[in-house]
Structures are given as C-alpha cells and as structure tokens.
Amino acid sequence: VISKSFELRYLSNSPKADGETDFKGKTALFTTPQRVDFLNAYADFGKIFWNDAKLNSEVYPLENAVSLLKTLKPQPSPQVRNRILTDEWTWKGYKPDKEIVDAEELRKWSSNTVRVENGELLFVSDGQITRNVAAQNWRCQLKADVNIFQTENFSISLDNCAEIGKDLSGKLYYKVNGKKVYYSVKDQSAGLVKINIELDFSNKRYNFYVQDQLIADYNLFSDTTSKVFTKLLVKGESGLRIDNVYGSGNKRLTADTHYPFDINTFLDEDFSPAKALGNWNEADYDDSDWLSAKLPVVHGGERFKEEDLYLRKKFTIENINDFRVANLYLESLTPSGIIYVNGKTVEVVHNAGSVTIDVRKYLKSGINLIAIKVDAHEVSPGQVMTHTTTDRHTGWFAGRIHLDLLKTAYIKDVFTYTDSINGNRAEQVIKVNYQNITESRFKGKLRMSVSPWFPVEGAVIATKEIALNAMPIEQLNVSTLIIENAALWTADKPQLYLVKTELLDSTGNIIDDYLTTTGIRTISQEGGTFLINNKPELLRAPLLFGNRAPFEKITVWDKCPPLEYLVQEMMMIKQMNGNGIRMSVHDSKTGGVNDPRIAELADQLGLMLIWQTSAWIREGNVFNINFKQFQADAKVVRNHPSIVIWQSANHPFNWFGWEGITTTYQKIYDEIIAVDSSRLISPSADMRIMYNIPNDEGTKDNAGNVLTPKPIWTAPLITRGSMDYIGGYGAEWTTLRKWPFLEKDERPLWYETNEFQTSFLNSKHRAYFNFEHDESIGQPNWDLVKGKPWYYVPSYEWDYDKGSIGRRLEFSEWEASQAWQALITYETVKKIRLMDYDGISWCNLRGGANTATYQKSLIDYLGFAKLAYYANQMGFQNIMAGSNNVDVMYGPKDMISPVVLNIGNYKKVDLTIQLKTPTGRVVETKQFKNIQLEKGRSVLNVNPFRFSSQKEGLFAIEYIVTESKK
Numbered sequence: 001v002i003s004k005s006f007e008l009r010y011l012s013n014s015p016k017a018d019g020e021t022d023f024k025g026k027t028a029l030f031t032t033p034q035r036v037d038f039l040n041a042y043a044d045f046g047k048i049f050w051n052d053a054k055l056n057s058e059v060y061p062l063e064n065a066v067s068l069l070k071t072l073k074p075q076p077s078p079q080v081r082n083r084i085l086t087d088e089w090t091w092k093g094y095k096p097d098k099e100i101v102d103a104e105e106l107r108k109w110s111s112n113t114v115r116v117e118n119g120e121l122l123f124v125s126d127g128q129i130t131r132n133v134a135a136q137n138w139r140c141q142l143k144a145d146v147n148i149f150q151t152e153n154f155s156i157s158l159d160n161c162a163e164i165g166k167d168l169s170g171k172l173y174y175k176v177n178g179k180k181v182y183y184s185v186k187d188q189s190a191g192l193v194k195i196n197i198e199l200d201f202s203n204k205r206y207n208f209y210v211q212d213q214l215i216a217d218y219n220l221f222s223d224t225t226s227k228v229f230t231k232l233l234v235k236g237e238s239g240l241r242i243d244n245v246y247g248s249g250n251k252r253l254t255a256d257t258h259y260p261f262d263i264n265t266f267l268d269e270d271f272s273p274a275k276a277l278g279n280w281n282e283a284d285y286d287d288s289d290w291l292s293a294k295l296p297v298v299h300g301g302e303r304f305k306e307e308d309l310y311l312r313k314k315f316t317i318e319n320i321n322d323f324r325v326a327n328l329y330l331e332s333l334t335p336s337g338i339i340y341v342n343g344k345t346v347e348v349v350h351n352a353g354s355v356t357i358d359v360r361k362y363l364k365s366g367i368n369l370i371a372i373k374v375d376a377h378e379v380s381p382g383q384v385m386t387h388t389t390t391d392r393h394t395g396w397f398a399g400r401i402h403l404d405l406l407k408t409a410y411i412k413d414v415f416t417y418t419d420s421i422n423g424n425r426a427e428q429v430i431k432v433n434y435q436n437i438t439e440s441r442f443k444g445k446l447r448m449s450v451s452p453w454f455p456v457e458g459a460v461i462a463t464k465e466i467a468l469n470a471m472p473i474e475q476l477n478v479s480t481l482i483i484e485n486a487a488l489w490t491a492d493k494p495q496l497y498l499v500k501t502e503l504l505d506s507t508g509n510i511i512d513d514y515l516t517t518t519g520i521r522t523i524s525q526e527g528g529t530f531l532i533n534n535k536p537e538l539l540r541a542p543l544l545f546g547n548r549a550p551f552e553k554i555t556v557w558d559k560c561p562p563l564e565y566l567v568q569e570m571m572m573i574k575q576m577n578g579n580g581i582r583m584s585v586h587d588s589k590t591g592g593v594n595d596p597r598i599a600e601l602a603d604q605l606g607l608m609l610i611w612q613t614s615a616w617i618r619e620g621n622v623f624n625i626n627f628k629q630f631q632a633d634a635k636v637v638r639n640h641p642s643i644v645i646w647q648s649a650n651h652p653f654n655w656f657g658w659e660g661i662t663t664t665y666q667k668i669y670d671e672i673i674a675v676d677s678s679r680l681i682s683p684s685a686d687m688r689i690m691y692n693i694p695n696d697e698g699t700k701d702n703a704g705n706v707l708t709p710k711p712i713w714t715a716p717l718i719t720r721g722s723m724d725y726i727g728g729y730g731a732e733w734t735t736l737r738k739w740p741f742l743e744k745d746e747r748p749l750w751y752e753t754n755e756f757q758t759s760f761l762n763s764k765h766r767a768y769f770n771f772e773h774d775e776s777i778g779q780p781n782w783d784l785v786k787g788k789p790w791y792y793v794p795s796y797e798w799d800y801d802k803g804s805i806g807r808r809l810e811f812s813e814w815e816a817s818q819a820w821q822a823l824i825t826y827e828t829v830k831k832i833r834l835m836d837y838d839g840i841s842w843c844n845l846r847g848g849a850n851t852a853t854y855q856k857s858l859i860d861y862l863g864f865a866k867l868a869y870y871a872n873q874m875g876f877q878n879i880m881a882g883s884n885n886v887d888v889m890y891g892p893k894d895m896i897s898p899v900v901l902n903i904g905n906y907k908k909v910d911l912t913i914q915l916k917t918p919t920g921r922v923v924e925t926k927q928f929k930n931i932q933l934e935k936g937r938s939v940l941n942v943n944p945f946r947f948s949s950q951k952e953g954l955f956a957i958e959y960i961v962t963e964s965k966k
Contacts, residue, residue: 002961003877010889017891025734032806039816041918050870065568080513082405090290093307102274119272123240134266136229140249145192154236160223162206175222200787218786250789257796263391265303281340281371300395301556309374325406326360331399337374352614383588387849394587395556411514417678426486442470445504454496489519489641491579494606519641525767530838536937539839541580547848577876580608582841592616594633602642610645621654622664631671651686662710680719685771687722696759721769727824728775730803769839777855778821779814790852822867829875878903881959895944902933908964916956
C-alpha cells in the first residue's frame with residue numbers, strides 16, 4: 001500500500017443534493033444538529049482509520065527524541081586552529097539583594113523541629129511545621145522532593161485541600177473526601193523523590209504524582225469543604241527530608257480571552273541560602289557554589305523575574321604572544337548583555353544577534369577569565385502580542401560561545417552553495433574570506449576539499465588548491481569544485497558533506513583550517529514552480545511557535561529550548577509526512593530567533609526551513625525591520641542546506657503603499673543578496689496585509705490603479721506567498737468551494753483582497769506559498785489535562801464554531817471539535833494541492849500559545865495528536881487519492897470523480913475505492929488498474945463513477961493506492 005485516505009460523505013436521494021454541496025454555506029442542506037452528527041461520525045471513523053481509539057496517542061515521546069539525538073552528529077571542530085571555551089561554563093541567576101530576600105524566606109521555615117542541613121530541610125525531631133502562602137483559590141500546583149519511602153508516619157497537607165502521607169501502618173496514602181486511599185509505587189527509590197500536587201478549586205479535585213506517575217487522578221479534595229489554600233502543613237518524624245519546594249498558582253482572568261489566567265510563583269525554596277554577587281567578573285572569585293552547564297544556558301520566566309544571568313569561564317593560554325588575533329564568537333546574548341575579559345568591560349551587546357570580537361589585547365599568558373552578564377527580560381507593554389502567555393518574562397540566554405586563537409594569517413569565513421546540478425554532477429561554489437595581518441605579502445596556498453560527512457563519513461571526493469600572494473588585508477577567493485556522482489540533499493534523504501578549507505604557508509604547513517558542513521542541493525522557482533534539485537516539490541512546513549511543556553518552562557524555553565525538544569518537534573513533523581518548518585518563534589511584535597542548532601538538526605533530519613532570523617518582525621511598521629541585522633544573522637546559518645527561504649516578517653500592517661512596498665523589498669533584497677544568492681526571498685509571509693496589493697507583474701494594484709513597474713517586485717529569487725486561511729476564522733464551506741473567486745460576504749474574517757490570487761498562482765516566474773494555512777480550531781482531549789491550568793478554559797477562538805458549524809461546540813463535544821478541524825484540514829490541503837500551490841504552512845504545530853489555550857494547533861500542548869494531525873498526515877502523502885472537489889453530500893445525479901495526486905517520479909499504480917459504513921464495514925468496492933502518474937507535482941483525474949449500492953446516509957469513502965503488479 002502506497003497511501004490510504006478517506007472522505008466522509010452523505011449519500012442523498014434528494015435532487016437538492018446534486019452539485020457541490022456545502023457543509024455550511026450557500027448550497028448547504030445540513031441543519032446544525034446534522035452537522036454535529038456528521039462530525040461525531042467523522043470522529044468515530046477517524047479513530048478507527050488512524051488507530052487511535054481514545055485519541056490519547058503521544059506523537060513523539062521526548063525519550064525517543066533523547067535517543068535519536070544521540071545518533072546525530074555535532075558540527076565538526078577545526079583540527080589545526082586553536083579553538084577553546086566549547087565545554088562547560090559556571091552560571092547563576094541573581095538580582096540585587098537576593099541574598100537578603102532569600103534569608104528572610106528561609107527564616108519562615110524555622111522551628112525547633114527542623115533545621116537546614118546540606119541544602120535540605122531536615123526534621124530533627126517529631127513535630128509539625130506550618131508555612132503560610134499567598135491565598136490560592138482557583139488552580140495551583142505544589143512540587144517538592146521528599147524521602148517518602150525512607151521515612152515513617154508523615155503527612156503533607158495543603159490546607160486540607162489535599163493530604164498525602166504515610167500512616168502508622170507504614171502504608172502510603174492520599175485522602176479523598178475524608179477517606180484514605182492507599183497506594184504503592186514499584187520503584188521505591190532511595191533518597192528524595194519528586195511529588196507533585198495539582199489543586200483545582202473550580203471542581204474541588206486534585207491530581208497527585210510521585211516520580212511523574214499519576215497516583216490520584218483528579219479525585220475529590222481531601223476535604224471538600226475547603227475553599228482556599230493558605231497554609232502548607234507538614235508533620236513528620238525525625239529523618240524526614242524535604243527539598244526544592246516550588247508552588248505556582250493561577251488566577252482566572254476574564255477581561256480579554258487572549259489572556260485567560262495569570263502565572264504566579266507563591267513558594268520557591270531550595271534551602272540553599274543565596275550569596276551576594278561580589279566581584280563575580282574577577283579571576284580570583286570563588287564560584288564553587290555556582291551551577292555548571294554546557295551552553296546555551298537559559299534563565300527566566302516569572303519565577304526568576306529580574307534575575308540577570310551571570311556566566312564565568314576560566315581558561316589557560318600558555319603564551320599569548322604566539323597569537324595575533326583572539327576572536328570571541330557568541331551566537332547570541334538574548335536580549336542583551338555585557339562581556340568582560342579579565343575584569344575589563346570589552347563589549348556591551350544591545351541585541352540578540354551574533355557577535356564576534358577580537359579580545360586579544362585583554363588576554364594574558366596563564367589563567368584568563370571571560371565573564372558575561374545577560375540582562376533579564378520582560379516584554380514591554382507596547383510589544384505584547386496576542387499569542388504570548390501571561391508570563392512576559394521570556395527566557396534570557398547565552399548561546400554557544402567559542403574563542404579562536406589565530407596567528408598572522410587565518411580564514412575569516414567560508415560560504416558554500418551549489419550553483420547548478422546536471423544529473424548527478426554538481427558545481428559547488430566555495431567563497432573563502434581570509435585575512436593577512438602581517439606587514440608583508442603572505443605566500444602560501446588555499447586548499448579546499450569536499451568529503452561525505454552524514455550519514456556516513458568518506459574520503460575526499462573533490463579538492464582544489466589556489467596559490468596565494470596575499471596583501472596584508474582581508475581578501476576573497478571564489479572557487480568552484482565539480483562534484484561527480486553527488487549524493488544530493490533532499491528532505492527525504494538528507495546527505496551532507498564536509499567542506500574543509502585549509503591555509504598553508506610557503507613550506508606547506510597547515511597554519512589554519514575552517515570546517516563547515518553543507519548539502520549539495522539547489523533551490524529555484526522555474527516556470528513558477530518550487531524546485532529542489534530541479535524537481536518540483538511541495539513544501540509542507542507547519543509553524544514552530546515555541547511554547548514547550550512542562551508548563552513552568554513555557555516561557556523559559558520559548559526561544560531557546562534543550563536540543564531534545566527541537567528534535568521532538570522535527571520528528572512530529574516528519575511523522576506527519578511534513579518536510580519543513582516555518583520559523584515563527586516570537587514573544588512580541590518584533591524579534592524572532594536565529595538559532596543555528598535548528599538548522600544543524602534539520603540538515604540531518606531532513607526538513608526544509610523558512611527562516612526568520614532575530615531581525616524578524618511580527619507586525620507593525622515594515623521599516624522597523626533591522627535590515628543590517630538580517631544580513632548578519634543570515635551569514636551565521638547560510639551554509640545549511642535545510643534553509644530554503646529567507647523571510648523577514650510575518651504580517652506587518654504598515655507598508656506605505658507601492659513606494660513603501662518596493663522600498664522595503666529593495667532594502668531586504670540588497671542586504672540578503674550581498675551575502676547569499678542561493679535561496680528564495682519572501683520579505684513577508686502575508687501579502688494580503690499590504691492592501692491594494694499589486695499583481696504579480698507589478699503593473700496595477702487591487703484597487704485598479706496603474707503602477708509603475710519596479711524591478712525589485714519581480715527580481716530574481718523574490719518569491720510570493722500569503723496567508724490563505726481558506727477554512728479558518730469561522731469561514732463557511734462556501735469559501736472553500738469557491739476559492740479564490742469569492743463574493744465579499746464569502747471572504748474569511750480579515751480577508752479583504754483576493755483579485756490577484758490567480759495572478760500569483762498562475763505566475764510562470766515565481767512560486768506561491770500558503771504561509772499560514774487555515775485557522776480552524778480543535779479542542780484538546782480534556783481527559784488528558786484534568787486539573788491543569790488550561791483545563792476547560794475556552795480559547796479566544798471559540799466563536800469560530802458559530803460561523804463554520806452553526807454553534808459553539810461545548811467541552812463535552814471535544815471529539816466533534818477535533819473532527820471539524822480534521823475535516824476542514826484535509827479538504828483544504830486537497831484543494832490547495834489541486835490548485836498547485838507550492839507550499840502549505842499550518843498555524844501551528846503544537847499547542848501552548850495563549851497560555852496553553854490556543855486550539856489551532858495540530859498537536860496539543862502536552863504532545864498528543866489531534867485528529868487534524870492525522871488529517872494533515874493523510875493530505876501530506878506524496879501520492880494521495882480522493883475526490884476532485886469538496887462536495888460533502890452526493891445527490892442522485894452526482895458522480896464521484898476520483899483524482900490521484902503525485903509528488904515525485906513516474907509511477908504506475910492501482911486505485912481501490914471502498915464505500916464503508918461509519919463503523920468500518922465495507923459496503924462496495926471499485927477498482928482502477930494501471931494508472932500512470934506523471935512525474936513532478938501532478939494531478940491525474942480518474943473516470944467518474946457511482947456506487948451501485950448507494951443508499952441514503954453517512955458513509956466513508958476510502959481511497960487506497962497500491963503499486964501496480966503489471
């Protein structure tokens with residue numbers, strides 16, 4: 001079997017059903033109750049078809065990502081160049097008077113019963129301690145580490161809302177409505193174990209976890225008369241130990257549905273008294289109590305608001321006089337910071353872009369110290385955008401850092417890309433910037449070589465040497481290497497090569513080297529079609545927003561998560577038959593991310609990236625784009641084959657007419673083309689917002705005004721794209737059926753212009769991408785998040801149901817809600833493919849935005865698949881069959897007109913079409929043999945037909961594509 005797909009259809013004997021019938025809209029026949037019944041049937045069949053009976057399947061567990069990450073390769077290090085600082089740094093978070101505040105908080109735990117010992121709270125005698133906390137009366141959680149298996153007769157009570165403990169019988173228990181419930185845990189680890197209690201006052205229920213194992217599953221409070229949690233009471237015998245007590249609470253907000261509840265830490269104690277910062281940027285400072293980690297190091301969130309991040313690294317240089325240059329490279333200090341070397345201020349960094357500084361004059365022979373302060377961050381009121389969480393303290397971080405100690409001549413930068421591919425023969429361009437800082441000419445050689453690197457390393461397959469007689473300045477060498485029998489990089493087969501550049505002196509000694517990895521591949525849009533390696537491709541690239549679980553990290557890890565989370569998200573996309581990511585990580589109206597780790601992983605995992613950089617803006621004035629920073633960021637990641645499109649903005653509102661559009665395009669284009677001429681450029685993701693948008697040729701605008709064509713509008717590499725949310729924002733089915741030829745009352749919310757849609761789609765020069773596909777919603781499986789802060793909290797998108805379905809779907813109808821999202825997802829993807837779009841980007845991949853209440857995502861916040869995930873998986877198959885329209889009700893004269901969609905090579909296939917009941921019973925089967933699919937991105941219509949056993953009612957029509965045996 002090559003592919004399987006299904007469509008739910010109502011078979012009617014009424015002539016009114018003839019023609020293309022809407023689900024809801026101008027040709028619709030369903031009533032609202034019938035639409036809901038339709039969706040329930042869709043959910044029931046979908047659960048069978050996708051083998052997810054309870055809709056509780058985790059898409060790609062984090063532990064799988066951890067395992068996969070171990071098989072991926074770090075970027076190669078220089079073999080000759082002296083590179084240091086790549087290992088662990090010490091770090092801490094600190095704000096003024098932290099030690100005073102910390103000492104006062106610690107005193108609140110004091111009693112004759114306990115003492116602080118070795119960074120833990122130890123019961124030295126039998127007794128009880130009470131800790132007052134800020135009143136919690138909506139939802140909250142309390143976490144702690146406790147030696148529950150090694151201690152006897154203890155209890156922990158959250159003001160009687162929840163009580164857990166061990167009684168005199170030696171049994172562990174938790175209380176439900178005044179009664180003890182005993183439990184056991186197989187893994188009774190020695191020492192401290194994690195416990196977590198989640199209170200939900202709206203339903204007077206709680207969850208209780210031990211070592212992440214759910215023990216009490218949303219049970220009634222221990223005392224159901226409890227109305228508020230203000231006191232933590234702990235009773236214990238001598239030997240009870242407690243550490244890392246963390247309490248966070250939430251208050252329901254109703255003023256704006258975009259911001260449903262707040263986030264507030266009410267208790268945070270690690271029983272390790274904070275120390276004053278002192279002379280932290282001096283070499284003799286004692287940092288033994290600091291933490292240690294490999295970069296990036298991230299700090300932040302409301303829990304650590306106003307705490308700046310401090311980092312230190314000691315290193316030894318035997319003889320500094322051996323080196324003329326010491327380039328300190330920092331990927332990012334986000335949002336800003338200060339760099340010190342040996343106690344002296346070297347640089348004040350004002351933005352999140354990469355920084356390279358020659359710190360040679362600050363270094364000495366012997367022990368040196370680099371110290372860095374990263375400023376705490378809070379999104380300013382004027383920068384708040386509608387998808388952030390209510391925690392505005394987005395994680396601040398130091399990206400990866402290294403120090404290169406260089407001599408009198410060295411390589412500054414290498415940029416490599418594939419200029420052309422002819423069969424398996426590729427022309428690989430290598431641009432090398434090298435520096436001579438002597439007082440005379442440098443005579444030697446520049447040697448470049450290419451060898452297989454991933455997934456398997458191999459011998460050099462191409463090399464070139466260039467004789468140098470270099471003046472004492474920075475110079476550029478451009479060479480082309482011919483690669484025979486090249487293994488091309490594609491998303492399906494991500495082959496990578498090592499490009500090594502070496503600088504040799506006049507005696508043949510290698511004095512410097514520069515190693516980078518890349519893929520042999522080209523990107524183009526000939527004939528108006530998106531091509532990879534001269535072959536048509538469909539870019540299937542959902543948006544990446546950030547917002548990772550667990551909830552206390554939702555803000556901290558937004559812009560810089562641990563690597564395994566990036567791997568997890570990429571594999572979620574790969575398993576959905578996706579082949580790309582549209583970068584849309586942002587916490588405010590301006591500023592994205594330029595994280596090279598994402599490109600490094602995507603290179604190896606096989607994903608194409610629509611790249612944003614830290615200069616990206618979400619909305620507002622287009623001239624707020626930091627054009628120079630865009631170029632600097634692009635230089636950092638431009639060797640990565642996974643990046644296929646540069647995109648500098650999401651949907652800025654202020655374009656200032658034709659002059660503003662072309663001026664902005666020119667500024668963006670000039671900056672990028674100066675550093676990279678190998679990728680497509682999309683200045684904005686949303687041409688719709690330009691208003692009076694120009695046609696593809698730039699000769700007139702949507703209002704009919706004649707324009708003076710500007711070369712930049714049709715410049716090479718400029719590509720087109722918009723946000724064609726065909727079935728979103730409460731749009732009726734009519735919009736999908738008629739797209740893009742719509743009357744004014746048929747347009748989706750906020751969709752003002754569409755006259756030139758076909759101008760872009762039919763362009764013979766430029767591709768056209770749907771950079772934000774659909775905006776429909778699907779509620780999560782609420783059973784998986786009982787008692788979480790976002791449990792039964794409606795999304796601001798809830799009213800979209802009224803437009804698309806006829807009424808709001810209630811929480812109890814979450815399966816129907818997911819069915820609606822899946823239905824419109826598949827039908828829209830199919831329509832987009834039939835119309836020959838070049839790319840689809842769903843907004844967005846996984847939940848978490850809007851404080852975990854955003855429901856447009858394909859995967860819920862905790863990583864569980866929604867039906868729309870499976871629908872995209874179905875629609876994203878390279879070869880897929882279905883009907884050639886979006887008719888949901890077949891009348892007595894309607895014919896089923898099958899179509900087979902192909903992305904790839906010629907293929908001969910068979911098509912089996914089965915009529916099934918919603919429970920999966922086969923009613924009738926039709927077969928079509930030896931169907932010849934054309935190569936590229938092709939559409940093949942199959943002969944229309946009717947099932948002979950057609951009866952009134954709901955049926956699933958399943959399309960199965962198999963390889964032909966003849």
